[in-house]
Amino acid sequence: QKEVEQDPGPLSVPEGAIVSLNCTYSNSAFQYFMWYRQYSRKGPELLMYTYSSGNKEDGRFTAQVDKSSKYISLFIRDSQPSDSATYLCAMTAGGTSYGKLTFGQGTILTVHP
Amino acid sequence: GAGVSQSPRYKVAKRGQDVALRCDPISGHVSLFWYQQALGQGPEFLTYFQNEAQLDKSGLPSDRFFAERPEGSVSTLKIQRTQQEDSAVYLCASSFGDRYNQPQHFGDGTRLSIL
Numbered sequence: 001q002k003e004v005e006q007d008p009g010p011l012s013v014p015e016g017a018i019v020s021l022n023c024t025y026s027n028s029a030f031q032y033f034m035w036y037r038q039y040s041r042k043g044p045e046l047l048m049y050t051y052s053s054g055n056k057e058d059g060r061f062t063a064q065v066d067k068s069s070k071y072i073s074l075f076i077r078d079s080q081p082s083d084s085a086t087y088l089c090a091m092t093a094g095g096t097s098y099g100k101l102t103f104g105q106g107t108i109l110t111v112h113p
Numbered sequence: 114g115a116g117v118s119q120s121p122r123y124k125v126a127k128r129g130q131d132v133a134l135r136c137d138p139i140s141g142h143v144s145l146f147w148y149q150q151a152l153g154q155g156p157e158f159l160t161y162f163q164n165e166a167q168l169d170k171s172g173l174p175s176d177r178f179f180a181e182r183p184e185g186s187v188s189t190l191k192i193q194r195t196q197q198e199d200s201a202v203y204l205c206a207s208s209f210g211d212r213y214n215q216p217q218h219f220g221d222g223t224r225l226s227i228l
Contacts, residue, residue, distance in 0.1 A: 008153070032214065043117070043204055043219035044156065088155050098144060098163065098211055103155030 003027045006089055006104025015113050019076040023089035023104045026070065030102070031094035033065050035074045038086045038106065047087075048074065079111045115139065117220035119205050125226045126195050134190045134223045138207030145188050146217060147180055148204040156204050162188060163211050195227045 006023045013019055021035075032051055036044035048063040050056045050072075056063045064073040072091075076083055089104040118137040126132050138145050144163055148156035149172075159178070161169040164185035173180070177195075182188040192199055202222040208215040 006155070041221070043221045045219070046216050049216060098161060098168065099208060099215060099217065100146070100158050100161060100169065101217065103157070105153070106155050
Protein backbone atom coordinates (compact mmCIF):
# COMPACT_ATOMS: atom_id res chain seq x y z
CA GLN A 1 0.00 0.00 0.00
CA LYS A 2 1.25 3.46 -0.88
CA GLU A 3 2.07 5.98 1.83
CA VAL A 4 -0.21 8.55 0.16
CA GLU A 5 -3.50 7.61 -1.48
CA GLN A 6 -5.33 9.94 -3.86
CA ASP A 7 -8.37 9.18 -5.99
CA PRO A 8 -7.21 9.63 -9.59
CA GLY A 9 -10.67 10.57 -10.83
CA PRO A 10 -11.17 11.82 -13.45
CA LEU A 11 -13.41 14.51 -12.03
CA SER A 12 -15.60 16.59 -14.34
CA VAL A 13 -17.56 19.58 -13.04
CA PRO A 14 -19.42 22.55 -14.56
CA GLU A 15 -17.95 26.01 -14.36
CA GLY A 16 -18.74 27.67 -11.05
CA ALA A 17 -18.94 24.44 -9.06
CA ILE A 18 -17.13 23.79 -5.79
CA VAL A 19 -14.49 21.11 -6.19
CA SER A 20 -13.26 18.88 -3.38
CA LEU A 21 -10.01 16.94 -3.72
CA ASN A 22 -8.70 14.60 -1.05
CA CYS A 23 -5.73 12.54 0.05
CA THR A 24 -5.13 10.12 2.88
CA TYR A 25 -1.75 9.11 4.23
CA SER A 26 -0.36 6.47 6.53
CA ASN A 27 3.00 7.87 7.68
CA SER A 28 2.56 9.84 10.91
CA ALA A 29 5.98 11.47 10.34
CA PHE A 30 4.47 13.68 7.65
CA GLN A 31 4.08 17.16 9.06
CA TYR A 32 3.94 19.49 6.06
CA PHE A 33 1.35 19.24 3.35
CA MET A 34 1.21 20.75 -0.10
CA TRP A 35 -1.06 20.88 -3.10
CA TYR A 36 0.45 21.21 -6.55
CA ARG A 37 -1.29 21.86 -9.86
CA GLN A 38 0.16 20.29 -12.99
CA TYR A 39 -0.93 21.26 -16.48
CA SER A 40 -0.34 18.87 -19.34
CA ARG A 41 3.36 18.61 -20.25
CA LYS A 42 4.32 21.09 -17.53
CA GLY A 43 5.98 20.74 -14.15
CA PRO A 44 4.04 20.84 -10.86
CA GLU A 45 3.23 24.32 -9.59
CA LEU A 46 2.82 24.92 -5.86
CA LEU A 47 -0.68 26.09 -4.88
CA MET A 48 -0.90 25.65 -1.11
CA TYR A 49 1.49 24.83 1.72
CA THR A 50 0.18 24.00 5.19
CA TYR A 51 1.57 22.72 8.45
CA SER A 52 -0.89 22.45 11.27
CA SER A 53 -4.32 20.90 11.34
CA GLY A 54 -7.01 23.34 10.30
CA ASN A 55 -7.82 25.46 7.27
CA LYS A 56 -5.74 27.78 5.12
CA GLU A 57 -7.36 29.98 2.52
CA ASP A 58 -5.85 31.69 -0.52
CA GLY A 59 -8.29 33.27 -2.91
CA ARG A 60 -10.56 30.57 -4.33
CA PHE A 61 -8.49 27.79 -2.76
CA THR A 62 -8.84 26.35 0.75
CA ALA A 63 -6.56 23.65 2.10
CA GLN A 64 -7.68 21.58 5.05
CA VAL A 65 -5.56 19.25 7.18
CA ASP A 66 -6.79 16.74 9.75
CA LYS A 67 -3.73 15.06 11.21
CA SER A 68 -5.74 12.91 13.60
CA SER A 69 -7.47 11.27 10.64
CA LYS A 70 -4.43 11.53 8.34
CA TYR A 71 -6.62 13.24 5.77
CA ILE A 72 -6.08 16.40 3.73
CA SER A 73 -8.36 18.25 1.34
CA LEU A 74 -8.28 21.02 -1.22
CA PHE A 75 -11.42 22.98 -2.04
CA ILE A 76 -11.74 25.12 -5.14
CA ARG A 77 -14.59 27.63 -5.15
CA ASP A 78 -16.15 29.11 -8.29
CA SER A 79 -14.17 26.72 -10.47
CA GLN A 80 -13.02 27.98 -13.88
CA PRO A 81 -12.08 26.15 -17.10
CA SER A 82 -8.52 27.34 -16.47
CA ASP A 83 -8.53 25.17 -13.32
CA SER A 84 -8.59 22.07 -15.53
CA ALA A 85 -5.38 20.23 -14.63
CA THR A 86 -4.03 17.39 -12.52
CA TYR A 87 -3.92 18.15 -8.79
CA LEU A 88 -1.23 16.47 -6.74
CA CYS A 89 -1.08 16.30 -2.98
CA ALA A 90 2.41 16.08 -1.51
CA MET A 91 3.82 15.83 1.98
CA THR A 92 7.08 15.76 3.85
CA ALA A 93 8.41 15.12 7.33
CA GLY A 94 9.62 17.92 9.59
CA GLY A 95 12.47 17.91 12.09
CA THR A 96 15.82 17.49 10.38
CA SER A 97 14.24 16.54 7.07
CA TYR A 98 15.52 18.34 4.02
CA GLY A 99 12.12 18.21 2.39
CA LYS A 100 11.90 15.08 0.24
CA LEU A 101 8.33 15.03 -1.07
CA THR A 102 5.99 12.04 -1.23
CA PHE A 103 3.21 12.58 -3.74
CA GLY A 104 -0.24 11.15 -4.30
CA GLN A 105 -1.17 9.75 -7.69
CA GLY A 106 -2.89 12.97 -8.76
CA THR A 107 -6.53 13.76 -9.56
CA ILE A 108 -7.43 14.83 -13.09
CA LEU A 109 -9.93 17.69 -13.00
CA THR A 110 -11.90 19.05 -15.94
CA VAL A 111 -14.05 22.17 -15.55
CA HIS A 112 -16.34 22.57 -18.52
CA PRO A 113 -17.96 25.88 -19.52
CA GLY B 114 14.80 32.90 -17.21
CA ALA B 115 14.13 32.83 -13.49
CA GLY B 116 12.75 29.30 -13.25
CA VAL B 117 14.19 25.79 -13.23
CA SER B 118 15.27 24.81 -16.72
CA GLN B 119 15.56 21.24 -17.98
CA SER B 120 16.96 19.94 -21.23
CA PRO B 121 16.25 18.29 -23.48
CA ARG B 122 12.47 18.53 -23.18
CA TYR B 123 12.05 15.30 -25.10
CA LYS B 124 14.48 12.44 -25.55
CA VAL B 125 14.00 9.25 -27.55
CA ALA B 126 16.59 6.52 -27.19
CA LYS B 127 16.92 2.90 -28.16
CA ARG B 128 17.05 0.27 -25.46
CA GLY B 129 20.63 -0.14 -24.27
CA GLN B 130 21.74 3.42 -25.04
CA ASP B 131 23.01 5.82 -22.40
CA VAL B 132 21.22 9.14 -21.85
CA ALA B 133 22.04 12.34 -19.94
CA LEU B 134 19.42 14.77 -18.66
CA ARG B 135 20.34 18.28 -17.55
CA CYS B 136 18.87 20.54 -14.88
CA ASP B 137 19.63 24.23 -14.37
CA PRO B 138 18.18 25.19 -10.98
CA ILE B 139 17.19 28.66 -9.88
CA SER B 140 20.35 30.66 -9.19
CA GLY B 141 21.41 30.49 -5.56
CA HIS B 142 19.23 27.53 -4.66
CA VAL B 143 21.02 25.19 -2.31
CA SER B 144 18.80 22.13 -2.66
CA LEU B 145 18.19 20.16 -5.84
CA PHE B 146 15.90 17.18 -6.22
CA TRP B 147 15.25 14.70 -9.04
CA TYR B 148 11.89 12.95 -9.34
CA GLN B 149 10.57 10.37 -11.79
CA GLN B 150 6.95 10.60 -12.95
CA ALA B 151 5.45 7.61 -14.72
CA LEU B 152 2.38 8.09 -16.90
CA GLY B 153 -0.70 8.68 -14.76
CA GLN B 154 1.27 8.69 -11.52
CA GLY B 155 2.61 11.28 -9.11
CA PRO B 156 6.32 12.11 -9.07
CA GLU B 157 8.56 9.76 -7.10
CA PHE B 158 11.76 10.87 -5.39
CA LEU B 159 15.05 9.77 -6.93
CA THR B 160 17.86 11.75 -5.32
CA TYR B 161 18.76 14.91 -3.40
CA PHE B 162 21.72 17.30 -3.53
CA GLN B 163 22.66 19.96 -1.04
CA ASN B 164 25.06 22.15 -2.99
CA GLU B 165 27.47 19.64 -4.57
CA ALA B 166 26.91 16.88 -2.01
CA GLN B 167 24.56 14.05 -2.88
CA LEU B 168 22.96 13.40 0.50
CA ASP B 169 20.25 10.95 -0.48
CA LYS B 170 20.13 8.60 -3.45
CA SER B 171 17.73 6.12 -1.92
CA GLY B 172 15.18 6.53 -4.71
CA LEU B 173 17.45 5.64 -7.61
CA PRO B 174 15.91 2.45 -9.08
CA SER B 175 19.17 0.72 -9.96
CA ASP B 176 22.90 1.23 -10.33
CA ARG B 177 22.25 2.22 -13.94
CA PHE B 178 21.09 5.59 -12.62
CA PHE B 179 23.71 8.14 -11.66
CA ALA B 180 23.41 11.83 -10.76
CA GLU B 181 25.94 14.57 -10.17
CA ARG B 182 26.11 18.26 -9.34
CA PRO B 183 29.86 18.94 -9.38
CA GLU B 184 29.84 22.70 -8.82
CA GLY B 185 26.68 22.96 -6.77
CA SER B 186 24.57 24.44 -9.55
CA VAL B 187 23.81 22.48 -12.75
CA SER B 188 22.93 18.82 -12.25
CA THR B 189 22.97 15.89 -14.65
CA LEU B 190 21.02 12.66 -14.31
CA LYS B 191 22.56 9.85 -16.33
CA ILE B 192 20.93 6.56 -17.17
CA GLN B 193 23.12 3.81 -18.55
CA ARG B 194 21.96 0.86 -20.66
CA THR B 195 18.41 2.19 -20.79
CA GLN B 196 15.45 -0.18 -20.46
CA GLN B 197 11.84 0.30 -21.54
CA GLU B 198 10.75 0.70 -17.93
CA ASP B 199 12.91 3.83 -17.73
CA SER B 200 10.37 5.63 -19.95
CA ALA B 201 8.94 8.44 -17.84
CA VAL B 202 9.10 12.17 -17.24
CA TYR B 203 12.13 13.18 -15.19
CA LEU B 204 11.50 16.28 -13.09
CA CYS B 205 14.04 18.48 -11.40
CA ALA B 206 13.17 20.79 -8.50
CA SER B 207 15.19 23.29 -6.52
CA SER B 208 14.66 25.13 -3.27
CA PHE B 209 16.43 28.03 -1.59
CA GLY B 210 17.36 26.39 1.70
CA ASP B 211 18.16 22.95 2.99
CA ARG B 212 15.14 22.38 5.19
CA TYR B 213 11.67 20.98 4.82
CA ASN B 214 9.94 24.35 4.98
CA GLN B 215 11.37 25.67 1.73
CA PRO B 216 9.02 25.38 -1.27
CA GLN B 217 10.32 23.36 -4.19
CA HIS B 218 10.16 24.89 -7.66
CA PHE B 219 9.85 22.40 -10.50
CA GLY B 220 11.05 22.46 -14.07
CA ASP B 221 8.86 21.20 -16.90
CA GLY B 222 10.73 17.91 -17.06
CA THR B 223 12.39 15.76 -19.67
CA ARG B 224 10.06 13.24 -21.30
CA LEU B 225 12.15 10.11 -21.94
CA SER B 226 10.94 7.41 -24.30
CA ILE B 227 12.89 4.17 -24.67
CA LEU B 228 12.15 2.20 -27.82
